[in-house]
Amino acid sequence: MAVKVRIPTPLRQLTNGVDMIETPAGDIAQVLQHVCQKFDGMDKRLFKQPGELNRFVNIYLNDEDIRFLENLATVVKDGDDVSIVPAIAGG
Amino acid sequence: MALSDIAEQLEKSDPSLARYNRQMLWEPIGIAGQKKLKASRVLMVGCGALGTVLANTLARAGVGHLTIIDRDFIEINNLQRQVLFDQQDIADQLPKAVAAKKKIAQINSDVQVEAVVADVNHTNILNYAGGCDLLLDGTDNFETRFLINDVSIKLNIPWVYGACISAMGLAMVIRPGITPCLRCVFETVPPPGMNPTCDTAGVLGPTVNIVASWQAMEALKLLTGNINAVSRYLFSFDCWDNRYQQLNVAKARDIADCPACKHHNYEYLSGKFASSTTTLCGRNAVQISQPAGSKINFEQIAVGLKAVGSPSFNKFMLKCTINEGQGERQRQHELTLFADGRAIIKGTNDASVARAIYSKYVGA
Numbered sequence: 163m164a165v166k167v168r169i170p171t172p173l174r175q176l177t178n179g180v181d182m183i184e185t186p187a188g189d190i191a192q193v194l195q196h197v198c199q200k201f202d203g204m205d206k207r208l209f210k211q212p213g214e215l216n217r218f219v220n221i222y223l224n225d226e227d228i229r230f231l232e233n234l235a236t237v238v239k240d241g242d243d244v245s246i247v248p249a250i251a252g253g
Numbered sequence: 254m255a256l257s258d259i260a261e262q263l264e265k266s267d268p269s270l271a272r273y274n275r276q277m278l279w280e281p282i283g284i285a286g287q288k289k290l291k292a293s294r295v296l297m298v299g300c301g302a303l304g305t306v307l308a309n310t311l312a313r314a315g316v317g318h319l320t321i322i323d324r325d326f327i328e329i330n331n332l333q334r335q336v337l338f339d340q341q342d343i344a345d346q347l348p349k350a351v352a353a354k355k356k357i358a359q360i361n362s363d364v365q366v367e368a369v370v371a372d373v374n375h376t377n378i379l380n381y382a383g384g385c386d387l388l389l390d391g392t393d394n395f396e397t398r399f400l401i402n403d404v405s406i407k408l409n410i411p412w413v414y415g416a417c418i419s420a421m422g423l424a425m426v427i428r429p430g431i432t433p434c435l436r437c438v439f440e441t442v443p444p445p446g447m448n449p450t451c452d453t454a455g456v457l458g459p460t461v462n463i464v465a466s467w468q469a470m471e472a473l474k475l476l477t478g479n480i481n482a483v484s485r486y487l488f489s490f491d492c493w494d495n496r497y498q499q500l501n502v503a504k505a506r507d508i509a510d511c512p513a514c515k516h517h518n519y520e521y522l523s524g525k526f527a528s529s530t531t532t533l534c535g536r537n538a539v540q541i542s543q544p545a546g547s548k549i550n551f552e553q554i555a556v557g558l559k560a561v562g563s564p565s566f567n568k569f570m571l572k573c574t575i576n577e578g579q580g581e582r583q584r585q586h587e588l589t590l591f592a593d594g595r596a597i598i599k600g601t602n603d604a605s606v607a608r609a610i611y612s613k614y615v616g617a
Contacts, residue, residue, distance in 0.1 A: 171421035171491065172454060181494055217440035222500050230504040245498065247489055249439040252418035252456055253303040253393045253464075 163240040167197055172248055176203045190221060191234040193244055208246070218249040269363055273315050286477035287315060291363075293476045294318040296385045298373050298401055300349045301325065302456065303415050304391025305337040306465035307472070311389075312357045314473060318365045319357070320381055323349040323391075324372040324540065325597070326570060326589055334458040348569050348591075370569060372542045372595050373397055375524040378404050387475055388412035389468060393533070395442040396526065399513075402427065402435040403522035406514050411475055415468040419454040420493035422464035425502070426471045426483050433505035434514040438487060442526075460492045530604040533597065539607035543594035549615070554590065558614055568592070575610065586610055 164184035169177050177183075185196040191213070198205040210216045213234065221228045222245040228236045238244060257278060264271045270287060277287050293316050297304055300323035308321055326348055327338050335349075342352040354368035371377065373392075382388060382404045390413060392398055398414060405412040406429045414435055415424040427434050467488060474482045486499035505511075512518040520526055531540045551571045555564040564573035571590040576583065586600035588610065596615060598607040 168491075168496070170489075171419045171493070175454070181491075216443070218443040220438065220500075222498075225498055226501050227505065230501075230508055245489070245500070247423070247487075247500065249395065249443060250416045250418045250421065250423055251393060251395055251443075253299065253301065253391060253416050253461075 165193055165238050165240065166243050167193060168243065168245045169197075170246055170248060172250055173204070173207060173246065176201045176207065187238055187240045187242075189232075189234065190223065190228050190236045190238060190244070193238050194221070194234075197246075207248070220247045221245070222247060272361070276314060281479050281482065282473070282477050286479070289477050290315045290473070291317045293387070294385045295320070295387045295389060295472070295476070296382050297321045297389045297391055298378075298397060299323055299391035299393065300337075300353045301331070301391060301393060302334045302458075302461040303417065303465040303468070304349075304389075305335045305353060306462055307389050307391055307469055308353050308357060309337055309360070310466065310469040311472060312361045312364045312366070314469075315361065316364060316476065318367070320367045320369065320385070321350045321353050322369040322371055322373050322381060323353070324370070324591070324595060325349050326572075327352060334456065334461045336462075346565075346567055346570065346572065351569065370591060371593055372540065373400070374542060375400060375522050375527050378522070379408075382408055382410065385410055387472055389472060390414050390416075391465075394531065396521065396531070398435060399442065399526070400521040403513055403519035405429055406434060406517070407519055407522060413468045413471050413475075415464045417460045417464045417490075418456055420457055420460050420491065422460050422467075422490040422492070423487065424464050424467050424471075424490075425487045426475070426485070428483070429514065432485055433502050433509070434511060436513045437505035437509040437511045438502050440509065440511075457492070460490070463490055463492055530607060532602050532604065536597075536599065537602055538597050538599040539601060539604050541596045541598065541607055541611050549590060549592055549594050551590070551592075554615060558588075561614070566590075573614075575614065588614060590615060 165187055167183050167185055169181050185193045208219055223236055224243050273287050276282055277284055295316050297308055300321050327343050337353045337356045348370040350368035350370050354366040357366050388401055388405055388410055401412055409429050411428045413426050471483055487502045489498040489500055512520055529542050533540055551566040558564040558573045561575045562573040564571055573588050575586045575588055586598055589597045596611050598610050601607055
């Protein structure tokens with residue numbers, strides 16, 4: 163079992179349409195680093211600078227906002243679900 | 254006496270309620286809720302994809318007064334998802350707010366609709382929001398959403414956020430002083446070019462309907478006083494992959510150092526972040542706004558435009574395709590000018606090009 167990271171529609175242009183990838187357990191920073199290494203351009207979409215997420219992107223661990231857990235240091239276990247939720251503009 | 258019997262008796266004494274019979278039979282709404290809907294005033298900011306579904310649903314539900322503000326006109330590629338409009342509206346060159354009012358009059362003439370053809374911005378939004386019971390988000394840009402958020406907190410009026418692109422949507426109810434606000438959840442606006450637009454990612458009609466119907470459901474709960482049933486989550490809809498999430502944002506209000514709802518520093522309402530030009534989502538177009546109170550003489554401007562195109566106008570707007578340059582440098586832009594001086598210039602995403610066209614043919 164691994165960690166499932168859900169890629170939202172607006173970011174799938176960077177993943178060739180891939181909607182979910184599996185990463186090893188660790189903490190949120192390690193999980194997102196894995197995602198950024200796998201897909202070019204993801205780094206700029208998620209991070210303002212190393213170690214600091216863009217403020218218009220939220221990360222949820224099993225539906226809980228990581229800002230209210232331990233942020234990037236939040237521990238992620240096998241079987242957990244990580245969702246990337248960017249602010250979207252359309253309507 | 255059963256609710257159905259009471260409803261039947263009431264319909265006999267007030268035949269205008271008959272159309273709401275199925276809605277009144279739902280006990281949490283009932284007769285009392287229906288009366289509250291009739292007494293309600295709702296401001297709908299934007300009447301495009303989300304906005305038309307919202308207006309359609311609330312008008313059919315019997316909301317007493319709708320103010321619909323929209324800055325835009327109708328294009329053929331709107332009809333795939335903007336449910337209140339049709340081909341005749343395009344032929345008649347009707348602004349969206351006017352076309353929506355006309356259609357709602359045919360659906361439910363008991364609903365009072367005020368159609369406002371204007372760009373909602375920090376100079377005018379308070380004029381429309383004051384006295385409303387609810388603000389609804391039918392916009393297509395972050396700036397206006399954060400503006401609605403400021404107004405909601407300042408005037409203590411709840412609002413329902415909704416947004417969508419391609420097959421994804423987000424929605425949330427904001428109740429000032431009780432729930433987190435939009436800026437608690439998304440602290441800043443993404444910089445231009447950072448997110449895909451409707452132009453690059455597209456948008457599906459069912460996505461719009463799902464998100465706007467969720468907004469409308471929460472609106473009905475709020476307006477009928479069914480507060481305990483109102484969602485406290487950020488809803489995420491991935492309609493293509495059938496993944497729907499209730500994201501827990503309850504702690505955001507306590508933890509985020511929100512300028513709007515914690516410090517009451519209304520940065521969008523103050524105009525700090527206001528722009529006079531806006532690149533429109535997925536439209537290859539730029540909007541240029543003018544200060545409130547500007548008036549445009551279409552006849553006079555049409556005369557000048559005849560040198561570069563064939564302008565046409567009615568009392569709402571002027572349209573002209575402008576051809577400039579020759580050979581490889583030839584460029585074509587479509588100018589749509591509204592009576593308040595606001596313009597939408599199609600054929601560019603460059604604000605400076607749009608400003609140049611405006612100053613050349615309209616006058617800055």
